[in-house]
Amino acid sequence: MTGPRIAVVGGGIVGAAVARRLVSVQPSARVTILEKEEGLARHQTGRNSGVVHAGLYYTPGSLKARLCRRGVGLLREFCAERRIAYQEIGKVLVALDAAEEARLGDIEDRARANGVPGVRRIDGDELRAIEPHVRGIAGLHSPTTAIVDFPGVTGALAADVVDRGGEVRLGFEVTGFTERGGGVRVSGRGADGALVEELFDTVVVCAGLQSDRVAELAGDVAEPRVVPFRGEYYLLRPERRHLVRGLVYPVPDPRYPFLGVHLTPRVDGAVMVGPNAVMALAREGYSWTDVSPRDLAATVAYPGFRTFARQHWRTGIREMVGSLSARAFVAAAQRYVPELRLADVVPGPRGIRAQALDPDGSLVDDFRISRRGSVVALRNAPSPGATSCLAIAEYVTDLVLGTETAGAA
Structure with a gap:
């Protein structure tokens, strides 16, 4: 039949x-x-960055949390069967001050509720043992977070x-x-x-x-509606890739819609620094010169986007500055890796995030x-x-x- x-x-x-x-x-x-x-x-x-997310942030019981945790196991098995590189290099969320350290507790609780293995809080000394060139007062370590060639x-x-x-x-x-x-x-x-x-x-x-x-x-x-946000990366020069061993991430701030600059090794050996998040002028536009009048008009006309923009315009300006100034971009990463210098990076890849927005301006999480x-x-x-x-x-x-x-x- x-x-x-x-x-x-x-x-x-x-x-x-x-x-x-x-x-x-x-x-x-x-x-x-x-x-x-x-x-x-x-x-x-x-x-994208090639990160296999372990499920640290997601609301326990949500579809995202459940499918992420099952997806990790299935993806790891598939890559082993097909001999596709899958590297558990680990991830640290780095707290720079007491307020960020306090937020680690909620993330740790979510991670444990989601069944993320091996997650633990670490102090500044333990952070330096895992990432010698990274500075922070505390962190959360996820040893099984991985990278892969998607x-x-x-x-x-x-x-x-x-x-x-x-x-x-x-x-x-x-x-x-x-x-x-x-x-x-x-x-x-x-x-x-x-x-x-x-x-x-x-x-x-x-x-x-x-x-x-x-x-x-x-x-x-x-x-x-989908609103496109462009993420721009820099790459560490090969001789400076030793500055990180694994994934180095900021502690998410619930007041802001995007995570911020982080450092991401890839399976090909490169290390990405970024991304920022700026509104793209076309759904498939990877630079400032890629403009689609249709896409741009649809974004600006959407009430959900206008509400979102009013709520987060300060963040938008900060992200745009990072897009236009390599120095400002690198300065954001220097908060975590003080040894990083402007001369250590070269322009890298760019991607677009298809972010869905509800009519009230909230991100569909x-x-x-x-x-x-x-x-x-x-x-x-x-x-x-x-x-x-x-x-x-x-x-x-x-x-x-x-x-x-x-x-x-």
């Missing part, structure tokens, strides 16, 4: 994981990944899809959906510019930066997944979305197939 026809819109790590899970659980399904770019993992997946993982996931009879269709931009007799007719534009229509039984939207627009094409509600008819849409899957990809895939597969698949092959 021929199985269901399922389209997965989006060729990032979450889309690839969902497609792989579907063909694994229901081998008769005809699963097709539809990706508008000419390659996989071209946006958020291929431009684009490499995406490629391996997609290869599994193809090996199990699925298809990866590149250069296919979805332009519309029409419900037809229990199925969905997907309209799109192929790599050659030709208009294409194809019928599927179910569609799963994993469109990242375009997730709200693609979901709305399927008749879903307009909110939450948890994963948000909706269903309308035969279309399931991931409306919000920011960090730790890549970490959680295999667990998200289980969750979405249960929605699509109406089964309890966690733990299946």
